[in-house]
Amino acid sequence: MITRRQALQVGGASFALLSIQPTLLAATDVIDITMAGRPDGSHVWFDPIGVHIQPGQTVRWTNKDAANAHTATAYHPDILDRPRRIPNGARPWDSGYxxxxxxxxxRLTVTGVYDYYCQPHEHAGMVGRIVVGRPPDRDYPNTARSGLIALPDAALANFPTIADILASSK
Structure with a gap:
């Protein structure tokens, strides 16, 4: 037989689980980023270029540019000798064409800032930034370890600031 105290404890625990469920559901939402371009190929971009998500959310890149193939590629030394611009402990990715x-x-689980690019269009400034959770307000410096390929000026000029991404998500 269940005592009144046990019933209240079970009820309280159930209420606590239900009260956090919306937060858990929000972390499973998929965030869509479009790969786009002008029909003549003269301009290409990610839309949105900067997003703020919670740890555990999934980002989906979809190529809606009828004129070009694109990639979504993390800046990481393991991928084409690029500087690391994702958090330590985060898994780098390359979508392929x-x-x-x-x-x-x-799915991004590590809190921090993730910068990525389109391999064939990085020189045209086709880059994006994802802020996961609440990282410190700092941008990556334009430095590369010896033997790594530095980012082109067009790419560096297009990253939105972390502060702007956080402000736009409010």
Whole structure:
């Protein structure tokens, strides 16, 4: 037989679980980023270029550019000798070439700032930034370890600031 005290404890625990469920559900939402471009190929971009998500959320990149193939590639030394611009402990990714209509997903679990680019269009400034959780307000410096390829000026000029991404998510 269950005592009144046990029933209240079970009820309280159930209420506590239900009260946090919306937070857990929010962390499972998929965030969509579009790969886009002008029909003549003269301008390409990610939309949105900067997003703020919670740890555990999934980002989905979809190529909606009928004129180009694109990639979503993390800045990381393991991928094409690029400087690390994702948090320590985070898994780097490379979508490979996505043809029009194709998508790629990545679940981001480590708090921090993730910078990524499109391999064939980085020189045109096709980059993006994802802020996961509440990292310190700092941008990556334009430095590369010896033997790593520095980012082109067009890419560096296009990253939104962390502060702007956090402000736009409020």
């Amino acid at each position: 996505l043809m029009p209509g194709e998508s790629f997903e990545m």
